[in-house]
Amino acid sequence: MIHYKFSCSNPSSQFLEIELSLDCKANEHIFLQLPAWRAGRYQLANYAQNIRRFRIKDAQEENVLFEKASKDRWEFQTTESGKVTVCYEYWAGKMDAGSAWADEEQIYVNLINCCFEVSGRSEEEIEVSLDLPKFPELVSTLLPNGASRWKARDFQMLADSTILAAKSITHWKYQIESTLFHIWIHGEVHFDQQLILNRFKSFSRKLIADFGEFPELEYHFIFQLLPYAHYHGVEHRRGTIITFGPAESLIDPNQMEELLGISCHELYHGWNVCRIRPQELLPYDFSKETYTRTGLILEGITTYMGDLYLLKSDVYDLPTYLKHLEKIIARESSNFGWKNYNILESSYDLWLDGYVPGIPDRKVSIYTRGALLALGIDILLIKNGSSLSEVMKLLWEKFGKPFIGYHWEDFESLIFGSFSDPTEIQRYFSDFVYGYQDLFPQLKSLLGEIGLELNEKNGEDRLLHNWGIRTNKEGQITQIHPDSKAYSSLMRNDRILGYSEHDTPSLNLKIDRLGRELPIEIPFETGKFFPEFKLEIAEKTALRETWGK
Numbered sequence: 251m252i253h254y255k256f257s258c259s260n261p262s263s264q265f266l267e268i269e270l271s272l273d274c275k276a277n278e279h280i281f282l283q284l285p286a287w288r289a290g291r292y293q294l295a296n297y298a299q300n301i302r303r304f305r306i307k308d309a310q311e312e313n314v315l316f317e318k319a320s321k322d323r324w325e326f327q328t329t330e331s332g333k334v335t336v337c338y339e340y341w342a343g344k345m346d347a348g349s350a351w352a353d354e355e356q357i358y359v360n361l362i363n364c365c366f367e368v369s370g371r372s373e374e375e376i377e378v379s380l381d382l383p384k385f386p387e388l389v390s391t392l393l394p395n396g397a398s399r400w401k402a403r404d405f406q407m408l409a410d411s412t413i414l415a416a417k418s419i420t421h422w423k424y425q426i427e428s429t430l431f432h433i434w435i436h437g438e439v440h441f442d443q444q445l446i447l448n449r450f451k452s453f454s455r456k457l458i459a460d461f462g463e464f465p466e467l468e469y470h471f472i473f474q475l476l477p478y479a480h481y482h483g484v485e486h487r488r489g490t491i492i493t494f495g496p497a498e499s500l501i502d503p504n505q506m507e508e509l510l511g512i513s514c515h516e517l518y519h520g521w522n523v524c525r526i527r528p529q530e531l532l533p534y535d536f537s538k539e540t541y542t543r544t545g546l547i548l549e550g551i552t553t554y555m556g557d558l559y560l561l562k563s564d565v566y567d568l569p570t571y572l573k574h575l576e577k578i579i580a581r582e583s584s585n586f587g588w589k590n591y592n593i594l595e596s597s598y599d600l601w602l603d604g605y606v607p608g609i610p611d612r613k614v615s616i617y618t619r620g621a622l623l624a625l626g627i628d629i630l631l632i633k634n635g636s637s638l639s640e641v642m643k644l645l646w647e648k649f650g651k652p653f654i655g656y657h658w659e660d661f662e663s664l665i666f667g668s669f670s671d672p673t674e675i676q677r678y679f680s681d682f683v684y685g686y687q688d689l690f691p692q693l694k695s696l697l698g699e700i701g702l703e704l705n706e707k708n709g710e711d712r713l714l715h716n717w718g719i720r721t722n723k724e725g726q727i728t729q730i731h732p733d734s735k736a737y738s739s740l741m742r743n744d745r746i747l748g749y750s751e752h753d754t755p756s757l758n759l760k761i762d763r764l765g766r767e768l769p770i771e772i773p774f775e776t777g778k779f780f781p782e783f784k785l786e787i788a789e790k791t792a793l794r795e796t797w798g799k
């Protein structure tokens with residue numbers, strides 16, 4: 251049996267004291283592998299940076315010698331058989347949905363941050379106990395196993411779990427079909443319980459109806475409602491952690507929509523990613539980078555469906571849904587990464603620069619580009635008598651439910667197979683999924699099929715819309731449209747000291763380029779750069795009825 255015990259004698263230090271005990275044979279060679287990343291974030295996190303005071307003791311309390319075999323791998327050899335205890339401290343000083351935090355109110359740990367995989371024993375059951383008497387309210391996505399105790403069936407389950415021990419937690423619950431859903435809230439509650447429960451029930455019920463079943467009998471929404479601005483969610487098989495703030499802002503219906511959006515997104519992951527998972531991520535190998543090209547499915551479809559199911563379940567009305575879709579469109583419309591890297595290449599490179607802005611227009615976002623690609627695929631499917639929801643249900647039945655990994659080709663052939671004549675969808679994939687074409691003209695025409703107009707207009711900012719120059723409040727250039735004339739003479743980070751476009755048809759600027767003052771003249775152009783996109787509701791079509799239902 252592998253056992254983890256957590257305590258925290260000084261929460262304000264933010265160091266957790268962790269003891270890992272395991273029974274070993276005589277002369278056994280043990281490797282302890284700490285995860286280098288976590289599910290849902292395809293980027294090295296190097297949790298070993300947060301570990302200190304690592305010691306190993308045998309059953310007689312004698313020190314056991316150990317060595318590091320890599321930055322996050324430790325090894326040791328036993329002499330006699332018996333219990334060995336590995337003691338270390340973990341710094342719980344990062345509050346987000348995938349990390350760990352300690353203060354006078356709570357001890358909160360995502361176990362993947364700080365629990366070792368014992369090589370060769372990944373399938374063994376693991377028990378977790380807490381010695382945190384000052385924090386009596388306990389929540390975990392693990393399986394309960396007595397007072398302050400839980401268990402994980404194996405390391406994959408342990409690494410997929412969270413523990414929250416706090417002085418006080420708000421707890422509500424609701425049941426849909428055979429699943430009991432819990433809502434746990436740490437932090438201030440500034441909204442009505444019944445209103446929230448009704449909305450959560452609506453989108454949960456609709457998702458379960460469309461997939462046919464929910465993978466788990468119990469599911470925990472664990473909210474950290476913080477006093478400062480925050481927005482983050484992480485999916486787990488038996489629940490989700492959502493950090494959101496400021497808690498007070500949830501009085502505002504717009505902010506509540508954001509919270510509902512992230513909640514529905516994470517619940518969708520309960521099927522897609524937690525169970526419907528590409529073969530390369532099943533099981534997760536947390537010791538090193540695991541490359542996948544399936545970002546469109548992992549996050550694009552989930553981002554699209556997370557919002558769409560709020561519409562389908564009547565939590566959002568159509569104007570509210572479109573307001574959120576406009577935000578995705580706005581983010582996509584100012585990124586030209588699609589000219590250089592398609593979504594498969596961008597997905598593969600998540601490990602390189604997936605979570606930073608990176609160099610200009612190098613890559614696309616698997617979230618926003620992925621969501622718009624998914625919207626296009628959905629409309630094409632609906633035109634052909636199917637839908638993306640139906641294809642995802644097929645993926646659930648063929649791969650998610652039996653929990654066998656899919657390949658990209660399986661997804662593609664399920665989509666193509668839903669068309670009597672796949673010519674149109676094949677062209678869509680070759681232009682926009684595999685290719686480097688501008689999605690917007692196609693999106694406009696597809697939205698028209700469901701009675702929605704995507705209109706563009708230029709706003710007041712002439713530097714931006716006429717000349718293609720985006721600046722921040724300090725006048726520093728943050729982006730130059732690659733098709734603008736300005737792209738040939740201005741540089742990112744130039745600071746505009748002044749400009750005039752009155753005397754001549756050209757634009758005359760004075761700029762500061764790293765301490766040098768330079769005059770720049772940009773020849774006349776009638777650009778229509780960075781338009782603002784607005785979605786308008788046109789005449790209702792039969793396809794829109796099907797799409798939103």
Ligand SMILES: [Zn+2]
Pocket residue numbers: 515519548549552
């Ligand atoms: Zn997600």
